[in-house]
Amino acid sequence: MVVAEGVGGVEEISRKIEHLTGIDTRATVLGHVQRGGSPTVQDRVVASEMGERAVRLLMGGTGNRVMAMRQSQIVDFDIYEALNMEKPFETELYNIANEISI
Secondary structure (H helix, E strand, O other): OOOOOOOOOHHHHHHHHHHHOOOOOOOOHHHHHHHOOOHHHHHHHHHHHHHHHHOOOOHOOOOOOEEEEEEOOOEEHHHHHHHHOOOOHHHHHHHHHHHHOO
16 A cells, blocks of 8 residues: 555554454555665656556456566456465576675
């Protein structure tokens, strides 16, 4: 769920979602995790496309979806399917991050 900046009450919304669904839920303020600087044009375009697709699905009566990029295409998965997908650890990428970190 996305809540517009400045709306407030995200912790309460998070608790209510968890209470109603039984799914472990946390509120995250994007600014706290975005440490990569200002979004690029591509970041903004992809976010807009994902948001549009999510809203279109909801308007069509389809919920519980996760938006993702696969081979430069926006795709959506059932949330439970996404949670059960194998997510291999990328050792080479981890090693590169360690080498360039300060």
